Amino acid sequence: MAMIWESIKHLYAYLAVIPVIPFALILFGYGAIVQDRKKAFRLAMDITTALLIGCVAVLFDDIFSSRFGLYGILLFMLLGGGLIGNAQFRKRGNIDAKKIFRAIWRLSFFTMSLLYIVFMLIAVSKMIITGNA
Structure with a gap:
């Protein structure tokens, strides 16, 4: 059981390092199967968000020497x-949790993508300057 868990962790780590590759594989692979580009794009976004959250959290922890990365992302x-729930309640009088979750998850994709690029540039430049590989 421990070997399976370790394999899953390694697979996640490899996919999260360069999230563009799983995104493209899902977009084009699933898009070819279902013949619906919008649905394939949404699925690729949703899966890549989970990879980006982990990668950005690790990059944050590494750059700022903290252990708050994942908790900070979840807090935001x-x-x-x-x-969004407050705005939805004020406008409609009720809350649709599914729509709120989907909106936050998809907004997180764009936020994590931007943070991934920024943090990766900082980490690579930090590595080049200090000479640590």
Whole structure:
């Protein structure tokens, strides 16, 4: 059982390092199967978001020498969900949790993509400057 868990962790780590590859594989692979580009793009976004969250959390922890990366991301996602839920309640009088979760998850894709690029550039430049490979 431990070997299976380790294999899953390694697979996740390899996919999360360069999330563009799983995104493209899902987009074109699933898109070819279902023949619906929008549905394939959404699925690719959803799966890549999970990879980006882990990668950005690790990069944050490495750059800032902290252990708050994942918790900070989850905190911002919860705060965003609360703000969107509040706006939805004020406008409609009820809350659709599924729509809120989907909106936060998809917004997280764009936020994590931007943070991934910024943190990766910082980490690579930090590695080049200090000479640590």
